[in-house]
Amino acid sequence: MMAFHVNNETQTLKLGQVIGQNMVPGMVICLKGDLGAGKTTLTRGIVKGAGIDSHVTSPTFTIINEYEGKYKLYHIDTYRIESLDEMIDLGVEDYLPAGDGVTVIEWPELIEDLLPEDRLILNIVPEGVHERKITVQIHGKSTSYEKLLQELKNHDSIGN
Numbered sequence: 001m002m003a004f005h006v007n008n009e010t011q012t013l014k015l016g017q018v019i020g021q022n023m024v025p026g027m028v029i030c031l032k033g034d035l036g037a038g039k040t041t042l043t044r045g046i047v048k049g050a051g052i053d054s055h056v057t058s059p060t061f062t063i064i065n066e067y068e069g070k071y072k073l074y075h076i077d078t079y080r081i082e083s084l085d086e087m088i089d090l091g092v093e094d095y096l097p098a099g100d101g102v103t104v105i106e107w108p109e110l111i112e113d114l115l116p117e118d119r120l121i122l123n124i125v126p127e128g129v130h131e132r133k134i135t136v137q138i139h140g141k142s143t144s145y146e147k148l149l150q151e152l153k154n155h156d157s158i159g160n
């Protein structure tokens with residue numbers, strides 16, 4: 001596990017960009033944090049880092065947003081989900097993992113039983129008005145996530 005301390009939205013976006021530049025299809029990236037912690041901001045950085053030129057909004061009401069780039073990025077928000085059956089009915093299992101892209105999930109703890117063994121978990125904790133501590137942890141044994149984590153270590157200007 002590693003931790004980053006970001007002092008503003010720009011640094012949060014930059015961390016997301018590094019993730020987006022180094023992710024590969026099949027990855028599942030889980031974003032945990034309270035309302036307003038910066039999950040969607042981090043996702044905007046991931047989308048930009050993946051080379052996708054789209055306006056990113058939280059899919060709180062649509063549940064799943066899809067972005068097109070060199071591969072697809074699926075942005076899922078489970079905040080308003082009432083049951084696992086609801087997510088299954090929406091076909092979320094097709095994105096866990098998605099063979100043709102990457103899946104970013106806000107509020108993954110609400111669908112824990114559906115998540116694949118291999119995934120990247122980012123926990124965002126506010127430490128002030130704009131400051132955040134973002135911990136990054138690999139769950140599972142996929143070497144793709146290890147490579148991504150190594151790239152994050154190489155970008156120490158993001159935070160410390």
